[in-house]
Amino acid sequence: MALIVQKYGGTSVGTVERIREVAKRVASYRRQGHRLVVVVSAMAGETNRLLDLARHVARLPSEREKDALVASGEQVSAALLALALQDLGVDAVSFLGHQVRIATDSAFGRARIRSIDRHRLLASLERGTIAVVAGFQGVDSDNNITTLGRGGSDTTGVALAAALSADVCEIFTDVDGVYTSDPRIVPGARKLERISYDEMLELASLGAKVLQIRSVEFAKRYQVPVHVRSSFEECEGTIVVAEDKGMEDVMVSGVAHDRDQTKLTLLRVPDRPGLAARVFGPIAAAGIVVDMIIQNASADGTTDLTFTVPRGDYEKALSLLKRDETAHGAHGVASDPNVAKVSIVGLGMRSHAGVAARMFEVLAAEGINIQMISTSEIKISVVVDEKYVELAVRALHDAFIAPRIGEETRSEARSG
Secondary structure, three states, X not given: OOEEEEEEOOOOOOOHHHHHHHHHHHHHHHHOOOEEEEEEOOOOOHHHHHHHHHHHHOOOOOHHHHHHHHHHHXXXXXXXXXXXXXXXXXXXXXXXXXXXXXXXXXXXXXXXXXXXXXXXXXXXXXXXXXXXXXXXXEEOOOOOEEEOOOOHHHHHHHHHHXXXXXXXXXXXXXXXXXXXXXXXXXXXXOEXXXXXXXXXXXXXHOXXXXXXXXXHHHHHHHOOOEEEEEOOOOOOOEEXXXXXXXXXXXXXXXXXXXXXXXXXXXXXXXXXXXXXXXHHHHHHHOOXXXXXXXXXXXXXXXXXXXXXEOHHHHHHHHHHHHHHHHHHOOXXXXXXXXXXXXXXXXXXXXXXXXXXXXXXXXHHHOOOOOOEEEEXXXXXXXXXEHHHHHHHHHHHHHHHOHHHHHHHHHHHHHHO
């Protein structure tokens, strides 16, 4: 029988009734003879509630204490699920991050896993006990509780699967897999049976919320198969695996969008060596992640330097640019908080020419102006006015993916 790591998200354990349903599902796996480690998130909304409490008692709560506070949400979920399993007659025990010994660095709120001591989990599995592990948390070298950032329970699940050499890591959530696009925007979007690690990494970084990007990085590094499934249904989901030759036959696998974007431009700054270092050094020091960058040179020796940052960092980045505007020799700062990123992703781009040209044609036909362009080997992203996001996503899905879905549907009908 298989060794399986399962992770259940906040909506999956959002109520006592949902926890009982999860316990029944886990117990059914155990009856089939599988060995199980189960990772849980905090109950839906609990992390936000705890952070709100911190803001009510302290104007600027320390990052260390916030981690100690919010980690309690997963502690509650783990204990409740272990109790629910015991009530079904299944031997189960809960573990917190420091009890498993998930060792991290000391970057509170966004800690990275350094190592995992798997001995207690292996002992639990050897006894036939289900280990229920609190996700999202670890402990640093000074025994401080740390958290892995939003979506960190995904990372916990995949990291434990890697450490235990599990057969699969099943991520149970409120969706039943990875779709070719957001079904709320594209009603004809279709669930993918399989997707490669690289494609999933791109989609996760481009706004797809199904998996946390660091969990996919772990899965790729340690070749852990990840099965994205719904905890509300029994259907098969999407398997995230290493690519195979057949995956390159599909030119575009998905269309993603990200509204968490803002655009900043340093205008007519002297184009001299070291410009980018001087501009982006203070921004990096402030902990702001820059996404897309474009630098346009002109005949008079000046350049416009344009880049995007998340909306939560917009005001901070804008103030830094304005503060250093004179020092950079710029002629002003322009900004636009109402932009979004739309992307197409697919391994087949490596071997199909003209994908970018076709994408630009589709957007032009809809009257959508492209403000910025970024490419990689398997993705093309554009920045557009936010009001055109849904139109752009639907148009690109219709152009690149809908014909393939139609052909697959006809093929299934013929074979049926």
